[in-house]
Amino acid sequence: MVRYILKRLLLMLPVILGVIIVVFTLLYISPGDAASIILGTSYTAESAARIRETLGLNQPYLVQLGKYIFNLFRFDFGDSWVSGVSVSSELITRLPRTLLIGSLSIVITAVFGILLGVTAAVNQNKWQDSLCMVLALLGTSLPGFFFALLLALVFAFTLQWLPPYGMGGPEYYILPVVANALGGVAMLARQTRSSMLEVIHSDFIVMAKAKGLRRRDIIYRHMLPNALIPVLTTIGMQFAGVLGGSIIIETVFALPGVGYYLVTGCNNRDYNVVMACTIIISVAFSLVMLLVDLLMAMVDPRIKIQFSEVKHGRGK
Amino acid sequence: MMKSDGGDIFLSVRNLTVEYVTKQETVQAVNSVSFDLHKGKTLGLVGETGAGKTTIAGAILGVLPVPPAVTRGGEILLDGEDLMRLDEATMCKVRGKRVTVIFQDPMTALNPVMTIGRQIAEVIELHDAVSRKEARVRAERMLEMVGIPAARYDEYPNQFSGGMRQRVVIAVALACNPELLLADEPTTALDVTIQAQVLDLIRELNSAKKTSMILITHDMGVVMEMCDDVAVIYAGEIIETGTLENIFEHPAHPYTIGLFGSIPKINGDSERLSPIAGLPPNPADLPKGCKFHPRCPQAAEACKSGEIPVREISAGHFCKCRGKAGEA
Numbered sequence: 254m255v256r257y258i259l260k261r262l263l264l265m266l267p268v269i270l271g272v273i274i275v276v277f278t279l280l281y282i283s284p285g286d287a288a289s290i291i292l293g294t295s296y297t298a299e300s301a302a303r304i305r306e307t308l309g310l311n312q313p314y315l316v317q318l319g320k321y322i323f324n325l326f327r328f329d330f331g332d333s334w335v336s337g338v339s340v341s342s343e344l345i346t347r348l349p350r351t352l353l354i355g356s357l358s359i360v361i362t363a364v365f366g367i368l369l370g371v372t373a374a375v376n377q378n379k380w381q382d383s384l385c386m387v388l389a390l391l392g393t394s395l396p397g398f399f400f401a402l403l404l405a406l407v408f409a410f411t412l413q414w415l416p417p418y419g420m421g422g423p424e425y426y427i428l429p430v431v432a433n434a435l436g437g438v439a440m441l442a443r444q445t446r447s448s449m450l451e452v453i454h455s456d457f458i459v460m461a462k463a464k465g466l467r468r469r470d471i472i473y474r475h476m477l478p479n480a481l482i483p484v485l486t487t488i489g490m491q492f493a494g495v496l497g498g499s500i501i502i503e504t505v506f507a508l509p510g511v512g513y514y515l516v517t518g519c520n521n522r523d524y525n526v527v528m529a530c531t532i533i534i535s536v537a538f539s540l541v542m543l544l545v546d547l548l549m550a551m552v553d554p555r556i557k558i559q560f561s562e563v564k565h566g567r568g569k
Numbered sequence: 570m571m572k573s574d575g576g577d578i579f580l581s582v583r584n585l586t587v588e589y590v591t592k593q594e595t596v597q598a599v600n601s602v603s604f605d606l607h608k609g610k611t612l613g614l615v616g617e618t619g620a621g622k623t624t625i626a627g628a629i630l631g632v633l634p635v636p637p638a639v640t641r642g643g644e645i646l647l648d649g650e651d652l653m654r655l656d657e658a659t660m661c662k663v664r665g666k667r668v669t670v671i672f673q674d675p676m677t678a679l680n681p682v683m684t685i686g687r688q689i690a691e692v693i694e695l696h697d698a699v700s701r702k703e704a705r706v707r708a709e710r711m712l713e714m715v716g717i718p719a720a721r722y723d724e725y726p727n728q729f730s731g732g733m734r735q736r737v738v739i740a741v742a743l744a745c746n747p748e749l750l751l752a753d754e755p756t757t758a759l760d761v762t763i764q765a766q767v768l769d770l771i772r773e774l775n776s777a778k779k780t781s782m783i784l785i786t787h788d789m790g791v792v793m794e795m796c797d798d799v800a801v802i803y804a805g806e807i808i809e810t811g812t813l814e815n816i817f818e819h820p821a822h823p824y825t826i827g828l829f830g831s832i833p834k835i836n837g838d839s840e841r842l843s844p845i846a847g848l849p850p851n852p853a854d855l856p857k858g859c860k861f862h863p864r865c866p867q868a869a870e871a872c873k874s875g876e877i878p879v880r881e882i883s884a885g886h887f888c889k890c891r892g893k894a895g896e897a
Contacts, residue, residue, distance in 0.1 A: 454634070455677060456672055456674060456678045457678055457680045457681070459632055459672070460670075460672055460679070460680075460738075462632045462664070463630055463632050463665060463669065463670045464664065464665035464669075464691065464692045464695065464741065465661045465662060465663070465664035465665035465666060465695055465696060466665075466691070466695065467658075467661055474691075475680050478683070479680065479681065479682055482682075554682060554684075554725035554727065555681065555727050
């Protein structure tokens with residue numbers, strides 16, 4: 254198992270390297286001049302040339318790329334061209350917020366998505382099923398930002414229960430997390446329902462019933478563990494959605510996280526910021542995918558056996 | 570329908586009728602079936618695929634999928650107690666404890682993400698109110714009994730072959746010393762060498778504990794090996810029932826006779842088998858009168874309508890036929 258994790262972590266390196274190269278190249282060839290952004294109104298040809306020289310922007314593409322990657326090993330993403338602040342220090346304060354929103358959203362997504370899906374599946378074609386599926390349909394069809402605005406309007410402005418934007422105590426996280434989780438809950442509920450329905454008519458469920466188990470035990474001990482396997486993959490994909498969604502949600506609620514930072518960077522053509530945020534988000538995503546694969550192995554013995562065979566030297 | 574000579578009847582099914590109702594059609598799976606099972610005996614339910622055998626087992630255990638299954642009536646008396654009148658909670662105590670089942674397909678009957686040992690221990694824990702630890706010890710003993718090393722307790726179904734899995738299913742079925750065992754084609758999914766082993770295993774464990782059993786099969790060879798009494802089912806009805814000897818030596822119903830005609834005999838004179846002509850009727854659109862008349866070589870005008878009476882040919886040998894076969 255440990256060997257497998259190490260192998261997967263090593264395999265992540267080329268993926269991340271690929272992301273760095275693609276993002277760097279795209280930004281390298283895209284229009285926009287760092288010097289003019291940094292100088293703003295005080296732009297002169299000489300000072301622009303001087304800045305390009307100090308930033309190393311006159312050097313060949315490969316040299317610039319090499320330097321960028323080399324600096325990454327020291328967690329140095331360069332400075333923001335607009336504010337002049339080190340991007341890494343910005344990320345250190347912003348990343349925890351985004352990760353917190355992301356993880357909370359995923360937890361909410363998982364809990365409510367699975368609960369709704371199970372309720373719908375075990376009451377197939379009854380009113381509970383219809384209710385859950387209408388909710389899920391609404392959730393998948395409503396764009397995240399629209400729902401976010403709706404939440405802000407109702408709970409922040411009309412009812413004034415929660416702050417509409419900004420950063421502060423825990424109450425500032427509630428609306429963004431809820432808004433971010435909605436799409437995931439809806440999609441996961443649908444996924445859980447369909448994979449539960451696939452399991453529900455299995456022979457081993459009839460067998461569980463024939464053993465004299467109560468309905469509750471059959472659902473949670475026999476159906477759900479089997480239905481969870483495809484659901485886990487969906488949860489992993491949702492995490493990607495949640496990270497991407499944080500860009501919109503953080504912008505709507507003016508929450509200073511990585512997503513908001515990325516949007517600001519894009520607007521200002523602050524390429525160091527854009528690059529750093531993209532890389533951080535893709536690393537986070539790769540790690541989550543690894544985590545999902547490991548969880549799958551815990552749940553599904555058919556996958557687990559592939560690792561244990563390596564360990565015991567059994568099989569091939 | 571078919572009366573018994575009394576005695577120690579353990580299970581008595583009376584006029585059991587089960588339909589599968591969907592928006593499109595109503596499938597009459599089991600039509601007013603009655604039979605008795607004596608204590609410690611084995612009854613063979615024989616019939617073609619789709620004749621309603623598995624539905625009868627499901628109805629006895631109360632595990633038919635609802636919807637679409639609708640039980641229209643009848644009684645299932647287990648030791649005099651009507652299982653169909655029990656509430657769900659009481660029925661849960663019957664299932665897995667007093668009445669257990671061996672399923673047809675061992676490849677799908679086990680939960681793929683639960684260890685096989687746990688699947689056995691679960692039923693022991695549930696019914697015999699023992700600690701988890703003790704349940705494990707007993708489950709390990711069950712594994713050994715069906716010929717699987719106890720060391721494999723913590724392995725998953727995918728690590729076992731079909732025959733081994735069927736042994737696990739048997740261990741689950743016998744874990745709580747049931748009074749009635751429903752074996753639903755226990756050997757159909759297995760290859761021939763394993764079939765014999767599994768049948769031997771069931772017979773040994775059964776005779777040791779005096780369990781009554783209903784063996785569902787379409788394999789006449791298995792019936793001859795295992796059963797004391799036989800009931801032949803066609804299109805959801807029992808058309809002939811009697812002792813093993815009655816059915817094998819003096820088959821009366823044209824369908825039963827046809828069944829034997831379609832089995833190869835090693836010392837038979839004819840080179841060719843004589844299959845029963847035609848196909849089983851569509852259970853959503855059963856023929857009137859005798860369900861078998863469209864395929865029956867002896868069908869007369871009288872067979873095409875009305876209720877077909879059951880006649881006792883000899884003591885304990887009943888046949889549902891209007892033709893010559895039914896005449897005493």
